[in-house]
Amino acid sequence: MNHFICNTCGVQYPKSINTPDTCLICADERQYIHPDGQSWTTLETLIDSGNYRNTIVTEEPGLYSITTTPGYAIGQTAYLIQNHGFNLLWDCITYLDDSTENEIKALGGVDAIALSHPHYYSTQVEWAERFGASIYIHEADRQWVTRPSDRIIFWSGDSLELDEGVTLYRLGGHFNGGSVLHWEHDVNKQGLLLTGDIIQVVADRQWVSFMYSYPNLIPLPAIKVQEMADKVNTLHFDRLYNAFHRIIKENAHQSVQKSAKRYIAALEGKLVNMI
Numbered sequence: 001m002n003h004f005i006c007n008t009c010g011v012q013y014p015k016s017i018n019t020p021d022t023c024l025i026c027a028d029e030r031q032y033i034h035p036d037g038q039s040w041t042t043l044e045t046l047i048d049s050g051n052y053r054n055t056i057v058t059e060e061p062g063l064y065s066i067t068t069t070p071g072y073a074i075g076q077t078a079y080l081i082q083n084h085g086f087n088l089l090w091d092c093i094t095y096l097d098d099s100t101e102n103e104i105k106a107l108g109g110v111d112a113i114a115l116s117h118p119h120y121y122s123t124q125v126e127w128a129e130r131f132g133a134s135i136y137i138h139e140a141d142r143q144w145v146t147r148p149s150d151r152i153i154f155w156s157g158d159s160l161e162l163d164e165g166v167t168l169y170r171l172g173g174h175f176n177g178g179s180v181l182h183w184e185h186d187v188n189k190q191g192l193l194l195t196g197d198i199i200q201v202v203a204d205r206q207w208v209s210f211m212y213s214y215p216n217l218i219p220l221p222a223i224k225v226q227e228m229a230d231k232v233n234t235l236h237f238d239r240l241y242n243a244f245h246r247i248i249k250e251n252a253h254q255s256v257q258k259s260a261k262r263y264i265a266a267l268e269g270k271l272v273n274m275i
């Protein structure tokens with residue numbers, strides 16, 4: 001019996017003798033089935049291969065990125081926030097070994113894990129069990145949880161304060177329960193937003209984008225993009241971190257608003273040179 005992991009998205013399944021027939025996450029049009037077909041592994045196999053390690057980098061005081069090298073599956077980065085004794089893991093990655101556990105324990109461990117959307121559910125239950133943490137997922141994405149656990153708390157509504165100044169906001173868009181994390185009490189008091197790929201940072205780190213499906217390049221409707229921009233317009237933040245270690249280092253609030261305007265103008269055929 002194994003907890004099989006899909007090699008394309010890195011999401012883990014309940015214990016079974018045989019590999020699952022298909023991956024729920026990858027069969028959806030917001031992911032994809034690998035052209036060579038579905039393939040599976042286990043966390044033990046990844047560890048035993050000796051091919052992978054996690055690198056933990058201090059991004060700014062109290063904020064750490066955790067990235068697997070070489071990249072595995074979708075290749076996202078997770079973040080650890082230290083908020084006055086409350087440690088939150090934002091999004092999750094598949095690879096988890098003893099040295100990662102020890103490094104994170106030295107930083108105070110993990111009290112809670114919060115997820116932006118199903119593409120990063122990865123081995124979240126393994127992480128929750130190792131650190132004795134709860135997992136926060138918006139109830140609108142309940143159907144995408146491939147490995148159920150008593151540690152998962154489904155939250156509802158538009159926002160949830162996990163600790164003082166650490167609040168989840170549901171924006172929807174890419175996924176119905178798509179959420180971002182606002183951290184108010186960071187060291188320079190300017191506020192920051194962690195967005196997974198609910199708000200995506202683009203190549204120049206000055207602009208963002210919003211998509212229904214990234215692999216299939218399917219955009220979101222203008223009304224939804226406006227709604228997402230409006231929801232973060234009231235928040236105070238100047239930096240923004242996406243799931244691929246792309247960071248807007250200043251004026252991120254303005255970047256989101258101007259990018260939403262550009263996106264909507266494009267959908268309406270109003271960008272210069274467009275038609």
Ligand SMILES: [Zn+2]
Pocket residue numbers: 006007008009010011023024025026027
């Ligand atoms: Zn998958």
Ligand SMILES: [Zn+2]
Pocket residue numbers: 117119174197
């Ligand atoms: Zn995604």
